[in-house]
Amino acid sequence: MKEHEHVQRMAIWLKPELIHRMDGHLERDNCKNRSEFISKALRFYMGYLTTEDTSEFLSQALVSVLDGTVGINTHRMSTLLFKLCVEVNLLGHLVASNMRLDGVTCQQLRAYAEDEVRRTNGKICLENMADVR
Numbered sequence: 001m002k003e004h005e006h007v008q009r010m011a012i013w014l015k016p017e018l019i020h021r022m023d024g025h026l027e028r029d030n031c032k033n034r035s036e037f038i039s040k041a042l043r044f045y046m047g048y049l050t051t052e053d054t055s056e057f058l059s060q061a062l063v064s065v066l067d068g069t070v071g072i073n074t075h076r077m078s079t080l081l082f083k084l085c086v087e088v089n090l091l092g093h094l095v096a097s098n099m100r101l102d103g104v105t106c107q108q109l110r111a112y113a114e115d116e117v118r119r120t121n122g123k124i125c126l127e128n129m130a131d132v133r
Contacts (some may be wrong), residue, residue, distance in 0.1 A: 007035070
């Protein structure tokens with residue numbers, strides 16, 4: 001709390017165990033006194049109540065860990081998608097070179113494949129493809 005701020009004195013009633021816990025946290029939160037600690041706690045809680053973005057109130061350490069985890073997973077997914085695209089590209093070239101498909105047939109196959117992926121939400125398997133043909 002800044003010294004030049006005007007403060008109003010008021011009495012509050014707290015249970016002794018809560019006061020003891022608060023006193024244990026004064027130094028950890030860099031508070032000079034109980035009033036500063038209570039003011040910070042009230043600002044925090046009132047901000048929490050008035051916002052939907054609770055990330056502002058999460059511990060910075062927790063936010064950092066979550067950011068790191070999301071970043072790692074994003075990189076991992078990007079790497080896996082790249083490898084999958086390479087394999088699909090390779091398979092496409094193998095099929096095209098062995099079947100000598102023309103452009104019209106390729107367009108029809110692409111449209112059919114896109115439709116099938118949409119209809120199945122991407123849950124396709126070789127056995128189901130064999131049953132259709």
